[in-house]
Amino acid sequence: MPPAFDWLIVGAGFAGSVLAERLAAERGDSVLLIDRRPHVGGNAYDRLDAAGVLIHQYGPHIFHTNSEQIFDYLSRFTRWRPYEHRVLAKVDGMLVPIPINLDTVNKLYGLNLTSEQLEGWLAARAEPVDEIRTSEDVVVSKVGRELYEKFFCGYTRKQWGVDPSQLDKSVTARVPTRTNQDDRYFGDAFQAMPAEGFTRMFERMLDHPNITKRLGVDYADLKDEGLARRIIFTGLVDEYFGYRFGKLPYRSLRFDHRTLDQEQFQPVAVVNYPMSEDYTRITEYKHLTGQKHPKTSITYEYPQAEGDPYYPVPRPENAELYKRYEALAMSTPDVWFVGRLATYRYYNMDQVVGQALATFRRIEQAVPRTGAGEAALAPAAS
Template identity: 75%
Template sequence: MYDWLIVGAGFAGSVLAERIASERDQSVLIIDRRPHIGGNAYDRHDDAGVLMHQYGPHIFHTNSDAIFDHLSKFTEWRPYEHRVLGRIDDKLVPIPINRTTINALYDLDLKTDEEAQAFLDSRAEPVEEIRTSEDVVVSKIGRELYEKFFRGYTTKQWGLDPSELDKSVTSRVPTRTNTDDRYFTDTHQFMPKHGYTRMFERMLDHPNIKIMLNADYREIRDEIPHRRLIFTGPIDEFFDFRFGRLPYRSLKFKHVTLDQEQYQPVGTVNYPMTEDYTRISEYKHLTGQEHHKTTITYEYPSATGDPYYPIPRPENQALYKKYQALAMETENVHFVGRLATYRYYNMDQVVGQALAEFRRIQETVPLWSALNGKSHANADERLVGAQLENGRLLN
């Protein structure tokens, strides 16, 4: 009998597994249907020896000292400030839009924040009520810059015109009047010194934690005795799509290794106006690795595939609320993470959510007797190995 079964070995599941194992001294089995831990943050050395991210670039940034300090228990850090360029009118210009961007596109020489703001104000269009992603951008910077930077990229990313998307989508991308060309402005901007996978390995390296990979929850849920469940997968899948499927956008990745040291001047170049892909990322900028070759990734948004981005439309939120109501009625199950709460979270926000959920567990879930939990866990390990040929149990 495991004290806890955790579905999903990404940030949400792994943070909770470590907290429960170390702070509550309870047994945890964490499973994942993929052949690795780390969720979408999983990184690896490819055949050329270049450290790359399997599911596109993941750049850690946060304003929370508590979140940064917690993860620092499991990794050293490499300082890194992400910079993004966009190919606009055959020029590479900074994204988010800043004063440098404006000067380059319009052959201007704006020297102050006030001059840049006046330029943007002169192009902004009044919008009576800000409801959609288009409204957000047009009301701040006007239609021309909206068409150049936002409309094409957003349509590729979401499969919908910005006029059909909630205002939250483009509200995430600021417009600046200074010359700060960093993509993020958070207090803490770092990359795990030895990669995300190494950080997850250290996080889950605890005698109370067992890991099973290539394991689907639906196939093993009745085979693994457990007292409580933490579910970080899609909430609609947990309830067998009772009310229908929650819509997601997915991504397809094309990884290419090149026989040259560097391909592009920054970590990511966006293509808002051209190409089928949205961006190209080059990992050596992120990792600082010295290597005579380099690996890049093309990202192609897709309507099918693994769920990545909840589509922010009112009808989708209404559907999620139905599943959320079911979740609140389900005893001994905790729903945590992007997919389980149908929200687009950054990595630090998922960690924060998991830490908050652990505090709630500490306050509301009594510590029960483990009843020789470690010997039971060992017995379960043999049971899993015997019954689930595809399951891969680690630790």
């Protein structure tokens, strides 16, 4: 008998779900979508907790993008709630805006600088770096060592388990420094939250007769069953190849979810703790969702070495190890590797959607359409 499905997609997060929807809706292909977890949505999964407050199970997920194409695509499956993310950091006993801006410096140091004066103030403290290679280099070359110590050094050590001097420059390069009073965490053209939550958006995306979902299922238990002609794999690339060259390092997170008998806990959705505490941040979800509720739910976030993989660790030796797995992946026929874990890159949600849509375009070029799904039309084996 021919395979029951045209595609087996491993992982029901953004990468797998977008590709499942495109293959089913655009090509008429049959898709079996599986995930180890008992739900769709990957790390963006949200749910009502015991108090009835909508929380993000795996920490805060804030959608932002500069791509109109990506925003329009996701808009097929959700209405949006306009939301601009703001973050405060507890530094020297004060809550100040992060990324660092004019108000941050003026409040911390009791100054009244203008934007132009701040440029000179920062330039006087910046330490020239011949070649910017590490996360420490990025920050000290822009704002100097004192602000680096206050905002970045401790936070980065907690988040990654290593000193910023040992991490690739990409980690802190993501966080801008502003000389105006713009206190938004992101500057993207499109910033919004799914009006009914991420999970509802995924459910709509996957509501197609050509998509079969099997949740709480491990790929290892299905891989020898010959269920599909082709595979899209969004899990750990090193796991797929049996850790042939050793494990790729990841950072994990532990979440302490709490419900409080009060309407509001903190002034913004996220407060970072770069100088104190063993957690990195506290999230209060009602700021993100706009939900009205007499109680509020918050999450303390603790980075750790063991547990579910969340962040590829950006160090040169890890990049070299990934290249060996990447070569294997590229030489494996009829398997597409997509997403953060499968390509060992730290992507934002919109970047994963963009990668999935680009992968679909490559599939369109490489795999002829049948119009109603290959497996359904394939002749019986002789």
